[in-house]
Amino acid sequence: MERFSILRSIAAPFPRENVDTDYIIRIERCTGTPREEIGKYAFEMARFRPDGSENPEFVLNRPRYRGARILVCGEFFGTGSSREHAVWALAGMGIRCLIAPSYGQIFYSNCFQNGLLPIVLPLQEVDLLMKEAEGGTSFEIDVEKQLINGKVRFDISPRRKKMLLEGLDELGLTLALEPKVAAFEKTDRQKRPWIYPA
Amino acid sequence: MSGRTLFDKVWDLHVVDELGDGMQLLFVDRHVIHELSGYRAQVELGKRGLRMRSPGLAIGSFDHVVSTAPGARAGNNANANRIIEGFRAESRKAAMRLYDIGEDGQGIVHVIGPETGFTIPGALLVCGDSHTCTPGALGAAAWGIGTTELVHVLATQTIVQQKPKTMRVDFRGAPAEGVTAKDLILALIGKLGTAGGMGYAVEYAGEAVRGLDMEGRMTVCNLSIELGAKIGMVAPDEKTYAFLKGRRLAPKGAHWEQALLHWKTLPSDADAKFDAEHALDCASLAPQITWGTSPEDVVGVDGVVPDRKPDALSYMGLTAGKPIAGTKVDRVFIGSCTNSRLPDLRAAAAIAKGRKVAKHVEAWVVPGSWRIKQDAEAEGLHEIFKAAGFQWREAGCSMCVAANGDYVAPQERCVSTSNRNFVGRQGPQARTHLASPATAAATAIAGEIVDVRGF
Numbered sequence: 001m002e003r004f005s006i007l008r009s010i011a012a013p014f015p016r017e018n019v020d021t022d023y024i025i026r027i028e029r030c031t032g033t034p035r036e037e038i039g040k041y042a043f044e045m046a047r048f049r050p051d052g053s054e055n056p057e058f059v060l061n062r063p064r065y066r067g068a069r070i071l072v073c074g075e076f077f078g079t080g081s082s083r084e085h086a087v088w089a090l091a092g093m094g095i096r097c098l099i100a101p102s103y104g105q106i107f108y109s110n111c112f113q114n115g116l117l118p119i120v121l122p123l124q125e126v127d128l129l130m131k132e133a134e135g136g137t138s139f140e141i142d143v144e145k146q147l148i149n150g151k152v153r154f155d156i157s158p159r160r161k162k163m164l165l166e167g168l169d170e171l172g173l174t175l176a177l178e179p180k181v182a183a184f185e186k187t188d189r190q191k192r193p194w195i196y197p198a
Numbered sequence: 199m200s201g202r203t204l205f206d207k208v209w210d211l212h213v214v215d216e217l218g219d220g221m222q223l224l225f226v227d228r229h230v231i232h233e234l235s236g237y238r239a240q241v242e243l244g245k246r247g248l249r250m251r252s253p254g255l256a257i258g259s260f261d262h263v264v265s266t267a268p269g270a271r272a273g274n275n276a277n278a279n280r281i282i283e284g285f286r287a288e289s290r291k292a293a294m295r296l297y298d299i300g301e302d303g304q305g306i307v308h309v310i311g312p313e314t315g316f317t318i319p320g321a322l323l324v325c326g327d328s329h330t331c332t333p334g335a336l337g338a339a340a341w342g343i344g345t346t347e348l349v350h351v352l353a354t355q356t357i358v359q360q361k362p363k364t365m366r367v368d369f370r371g372a373p374a375e376g377v378t379a380k381d382l383i384l385a386l387i388g389k390l391g392t393a394g395g396m397g398y399a400v401e402y403a404g405e406a407v408r409g410l411d412m413e414g415r416m417t418v419c420n421l422s423i424e425l426g427a428k429i430g431m432v433a434p435d436e437k438t439y440a441f442l443k444g445r446r447l448a449p450k451g452a453h454w455e456q457a458l459l460h461w462k463t464l465p466s467d468a469d470a471k472f473d474a475e476h477a478l479d480c481a482s483l484a485p486q487i488t489w490g491t492s493p494e495d496v497v498g499v500d501g502v503v504p505d506r507k508p509d510a511l512s513y514m515g516l517t518a519g520k521p522i523a524g525t526k527v528d529r530v531f532i533g534s535c536t537n538s539r540l541p542d543l544r545a546a547a548a549i550a551k552g553r554k555v556a557k558h559v560e561a562w563v564v565p566g567s568w569r570i571k572q573d574a575e576a577e578g579l580h581e582i583f584k585a586a587g588f589q590w591r592e593a594g595c596s597m598c599v600a601a602n603g604d605y606v607a608p609q610e611r612c613v614s615t616s617n618r619n620f621v622g623r624q625g626p627q628a629r630t631h632l633a634s635p636a637t638a639a640a641t642a643i644a645g646e647i648v649d650v651r652g653f
Contacts (some may be wrong), residue, residue, distance in 0.1 A: 113346035157220070159217060181225065195321065197254040
């Protein structure tokens, strides 16, 4: 996974609340689209008109925000379906960091699995950053210092921070723990034999 | 020391290792896999040169992309068939138990887990689908995961998680005739909002939940994710044990007796402390129906369209202040992991019996599993539906997920027993109203949204 230490980019304001993963990526794009092409279909229902042309009103189509790698979002971004394609679609269009008061919980986990940083901040702080994004300011996200624009501090667990900074993958870390898993299973088979097939 | 909750007891039994910062490595007892997220994960696993660690602790089924057209035995397009073939081949290679299309055991993953007895109280269960909260109704800790996490479970039989907080909801009083499990949980989501359960494992308790059959409890737990909670649970009781006993994958003989002793220790202790507590008065509830594009946009069917969320009202083509009842519909869908089990179909059939679907309405009934379809036919339910003008279809996710050729046309209005009324969920520009099977069936007959209590 690509390492993530400092990100500098325009941030696009995306104040809509309860943005669900169906809205981020339609189900039809989850059945046959190769992962590397899925970014083309992110926010498809809002980003394009029914005739397939770009909707100039959509924030990421406006010249100022084209290529933004940060989204400042409304409450409960990424609610709904577990489809990881929603994260792949955002990453596919270049998004690397989200800032919101809250997220759908499965979507939130999926972000970290793909090196995309979902920052949680209190609503008032998100509102202030939303205004800065509307003003077109360039943002800086510093993972090491846990700072946005050198002044707004955000929380991230040390484990997740290390994974982002070093580009580590959870599976690689867990595979190294197999002896512990095997030991757990051995004891558990005695304790709860009905769990295991004969 | 205060007592422990059902959730604490189940969770704590599965901790393999502490990873720091509150993250824990947990053992997965039960992994349920479907073709859409499952096949993609199987391919990723292979790319990494890894194999499935514990195929005996997994089952697979086909649901998302299968066609439910009467008599269908495949997908409705080439992509779907590629996924179906791939999932079949990879599952065979891994020596994993797979219930194929048209076989006893096949159906929507959240339906067949309990139906086969694979899902049991006290188990930690995951599946690559957000409605995996459903089998929490049996007292399992169950939640949905993404594709990368799915690869992790295939390779290691574990999952990395932070323990959520606990919430209990007390469903007080007995609901009136015509008010079902679906109405109870929709009313709760309306009250707490779609982020109300965020960060919690929710236990549903109280008189009204105890009074529900197992299928009704599954409906309640199914919508936990629409409350923002990954996990919803109901404490196991005699109904749970009676439901499971004798099912093909449920523990047998001495294992059954051992399991039963353990399961009886699981309910929350009387002095257990929850991080949050809520209550809902069920006796005064009307049947519920959604009016907007989020499951929290819900009113009693005897209510009016609220003057809020103008974008949602415009999408739905509704006028604030007008009664929701009387709104003309084009379609009715009875099915999905929320409401496709035998008691759901019985409730809908009781309304449909001897009546006719309105001429302008296309109404479908899609059983949740192959087994449910056979059982419903043995009772003659299919004849009731067909005589009334409903389509009687094959098992699958169908029009809930719209990934299989089953969808609502643009701007058509559908009363649906499924779980999501999001913009475009049932098809581009489709207008979805979530409701119970009884309300959906009555709406199909009336041709407009109607209060089933008057039927």
